Amino acid sequence: MSKVRLEIKNMLQNSIDKTNVKKEEEHNYKIDSIVNLDLIRDLTDDKEITDMLISKTTSLINLQIKNAISLGEIFTFVFEKLSKSGSKYDGLYEKWLQLNGVNKKTALRYRKRYELYSLVNNKESIAIMPQKYIDMLYSEEDKTEYINIINNGATYEEVINLLKDKTIAPEKIEYVNVVDFDFRNYNTLFIDIDKKVESLKDKEKKELQKYLMKIQEILNSYN
CATH class of the missing domain: 1.20.5 (Single alpha-helices involved in coiled-coils or other helix-helix interfaces)
Known part of the structure; x- marks a missing residue:
């Protein structure tokens, strides 16, 4: 194994070990804003089956949420480690992603979520937030202002409404085409x-x- 690949392997293992060491207390996120539970209740009149389906849906989504945060931490660790290691590692992050079958844009989405997740006290608001709002929040020039709003106790719904207010529906955008010939x-x-x-x-x-x-x-x- 080459020296470079060995260093990458060690960095990845250190990240995984680090994640395991500081593993947070088990927390189940509320999924009402992610899944319409009424749709599950409409599937059957059998209460026992309904309760089981809701329970397993909750477990499934919580697992996906926690995995997304863990993956974001790993991608962020490797990206920052290679970025701080000098020009000799230029392009190595993308090659490492390819080696692991991970799309660069997918990894970036995980990193965005993890970065925001690391900056807020109310971590649930970021953990369950749809990706389009993560992208909006991450790209905001006044991102720090939103972080402060969340840390000052804003609910998930309040944060989403603030971001929605900044969204302009595509059908309301007027495009003017200039015809430059007679x-x-x-x-x-x-x-x-x-x-x-x-x-x-x-x-x-x-x-x-x-x-x-x-x-x-x-x-x-x-x-």
């Missing part, structure tokens, strides 16, 4: 078009027909 320049295009088409090869005729049909479709849509 349509009048094309007035003569269809003069003697029959003769022009006759001189075309079959492949060119088919291509022209495709575009003419598209033009017709666009113009007819405004009738």
Whole structure:
């Protein structure tokens, strides 16, 4: 095994050992904001089965949440260790991810969640937060302000509402396209078009027909 791969292996093992040593007291997160439990209750009238399904759903989601945090810690540890080790390790983080079959963007999402998770007191708010809001919060210029809001006791719902207020629905965004040519320049295009088409090869005729049909479709849509 090469020296570099051995060092990576040791870093990864140290991270895992570190995670195990400081393992937090078992905590089950509330999943009501993640899963509509009424949908599970609607599956059957058997209360015993319903209770079992809700219990196992809770266990499943909690396991996924805890795994996400643990993975974020590992990816963050390796990324920071290699980043601080100088230029000799440039590009090594991506190669290590590939070696372990992990997509770079996926690892980044885990790292974002773990970084925010590490900065807040109310860790549940970050642990159960949907990824789109993690991305929004992480990219905020005033990220520190949001961290302070969470640490000052804001509930999960309050944080989500603050982030939602900053979201603009796509259908409300107006796009202005500037047309930089004069349509009048094309007035003569269809003069003697029959003769022009006759001189075309079959492949060119088919291509022209495709575009003419598209033009017709666009113009007819405004009738």
